[in-house]
């Protein structure tokens with residue numbers, strides 16, 4: 001059965017909201033961004049009055065990288081936050097159905113670098129593709145390809161500039177390039193020591209430096225992602 005846009009929307013909304021972070025380019029900060037946004041959604045739900053346990057059960061992270069770094073890291077943490085979901089690599093649809101039954105509201109999928117049929121499967125199941133880019137020429141080229149892939153899959157997408165170097169010309173160049181390509185969230189995430197330090201301390205940056213610059217940057221991105229999904233600025237459409 002071919003689905004028209006409205007049916008597609010219905011089909012997708014009978015499942016949790018799914019956001020896939022991807023880019024063929026390695027090391028652009030995809031996994032860090034995925035985890036940080038998941039934690040931001042968790043914080044938004046707690047802020048809306050949900051208990052920490054319920055919010056933790058409502059936000060799930062699916063790691064599709066065979067190296068499993070993000071899941072390993074999430075499972076090493078001894079603080080509450082988004083739940084880490086282990087899934088057989090070829091069982092995404094079944095996993096999403098199970099998570100739906102368990103009451104999960106939002107699933108963030110972290111893709112490894114490169115292309116594979118698994119990326120296509122993730123995007124087919126997604127409400128939004130989040131393309132995480134740095135600002136070098138090869139990053140921008142990879143991001144162009146990633147945008148084409150989103151278009152081929154007929155899914156909504158946003159691009160994010162990560163690891164920007166503060167006041168560097170190259171960051172401005174990357175910003176302009178991404179802006180020109182469309183669907184760009186115009187708030188760069190700068191390369192900051194606190195981002196890397198948070199991870200080695202088993203914390204999200206919002207926990208490590210609650211009022212720090214990185215936490216603010218992640219909050220802006222999360223709000224823009226929420227808007228891209230028509231959920232207001234603060235995940236307002238998510239049931240609590």
Ligand SMILES: Nc1ncnc2c1ncn2[C@@H]1O[C@H](COP(=O)(O)OP(=O)(O)OP(=O)(O)O)[C@@H](O)[C@H]1O
Pocket residue numbers: 025026027028029030031032033065111112113162163164189190191192193195196199
């Ligand atoms: N904004 C940032 N500032 C400083 N360091 C960052 C930032 N974002 C990510 N990092 C660091 O960059 C490194 C790579 O990040 P990450 O593993 O998230 O990238 P990735 O795109 O998922 O990599 P891969 O392509 O291998 O999956 C990590 O050490 C991470 O802590």
Ligand SMILES: [Mg+2]
Pocket residue numbers: 030031032065110111112113
């Ligand atoms: Mg990764």
